[in-house]
Amino acid sequence: MVSLSPTALIAIAGDVMQRGAILRFQARGASMSPFVKDGDILCIAPLTKHRAGTGRIVAFIAPGKQSFTVHRIVAHTRGHYLIKGDNHGSSSDGWVPAASLLGVVRRIERNGVPIRLGLGFERYLIALLSRRNWLLPLRRWLKKCPLYWGKRIDHER
Amino acid sequence: MSPTLDTVYRHSEDVISRFVEGELLIIPLVAGIGDMENDIFSMDETGKEIWTRLNGEKSAAVIIQELEEVFHAAPDVIRADVLGLLDELARRRLIIAVEKPV
Numbered sequence A: 001m002v003s004l005s006p007t008a009l010i011a012i013a014g015d016v017m018q019r020g021a022i023l024r025f026q027a028r029g030a031s032m033s034p035f036v037k038d039g040d041i042l043c044i045a046p047l048t049k050h051r052a053g054t055g056r057i058v059a060f061i062a063p064g065k066q067s068f069t070v071h072r073i074v075a076h077t078r079g080h081y082l083i084k085g086d087n088h089g090s091s092s093d094g095w096v097p098a099a100s101l102l103g104v105v106r107r108i109e110r111n112g113v114p115i116r117l118g119l120g121f122e123r124y125l126i127a128l129l130s131r132r133n134w135l136l137p138l139r140r141w142l143k144k145c146p147l148y149w150g151k152r153i154d155h156e157r
Numbered sequence B: 001m002s003p004t005l006d007t008v009y010r011h012s013e014d015v016i017s018r019f020v021e022g023e024l025l026i027i028p029l030v031a032g033i034g035d036m037e038n039d040i041f042s043m044d045e046t047g048k049e050i051w052t053r054l055n056g057e058k059s060a061a062v063i064i065q066e067l068e069e070v071f072h073a074a075p076d077v078i079r080a081d082v083l084g085l086l087d088e089l090a091r092r093r094l095i096i097a098v099e100k101p102v
Helices: A006-018 A122-131 A135-144 A148-155 B045-051 B060-071 B075-091
Strands: A023-026 A041-045 A057-061 A068-077 A080-084 A094-097 A101-110 A113-115 B008-011 B015-020 B023-028 B041-043 B055-059 B095-097
Touching: A006 A023, A006 A041, A006 A068, A006 A101, A006 B015, A006 B023, A057 A080, A068 A122, A080 A122, A122 A135, B008 B075, B023 B045, B041 B045, B045 B060, B045 B075, B055 B060, B060 B075, B075 B095
Parallel strands: none
Antiparallel strands: A023 A041, A041 A101, A057 A068, A057 A101, A068 A080, A080 A094, A101 A113, B008 B055, B008 B095, B015 B023, B023 B041
16 A cells, blocks of 8 residues: 555545545544544545535545544534544644535445444534533543443444 | 557546656546545556556557666566556556557
């Protein structure tokens, strides 16, 4: 697999999205854990085919940094999106203009297996919890709690 | 079909190629998630010279001749490199053989 700089990834993503195709690449970092993990393969579809809305995981150019970032929309107004990593406490990427959005994550693969958690209707709840800064405390609590789905989240770490 | 010296290739329409920070990247385009298996390819110096000549007009023989002048390497080595890469690119459907007019 080719390793790309953020500049290269932005340029390529722009080209691919403009052609209405899908970009497939390997995610790096833990900012979207547990829903996207370091090494997961992400498939980004163009915004012309899939609407960006609250709860969607999107690829965008981070304001001020000019870096290629993949985080979740936690709120939106006309033309602007509040975007945040699922694993970020209270810090967000700020309000990002629609023009900085590159595409929408339509598929996550981990070890060759599609991961659906975080892309379905639960995305609205994740976005709500993340926006209110409850997602991280909830995850910490679940890790301590012997609930089935708490174990599931731990299991995915 | 393996490339011959007479084969003429062009880039596939389902491919984007782009120079980024001095590197030539080739990105296969896919329309649907079910189609996806390809990754992004990066070309070395020889690969760049070959890729930029695949314009649907130059045969493999012409490309080999031109690269001999660029790299000043043994003709056999250049020939093996060019035909090998063309075969690989065609197998991955990144290039398409141009039909000869009847």
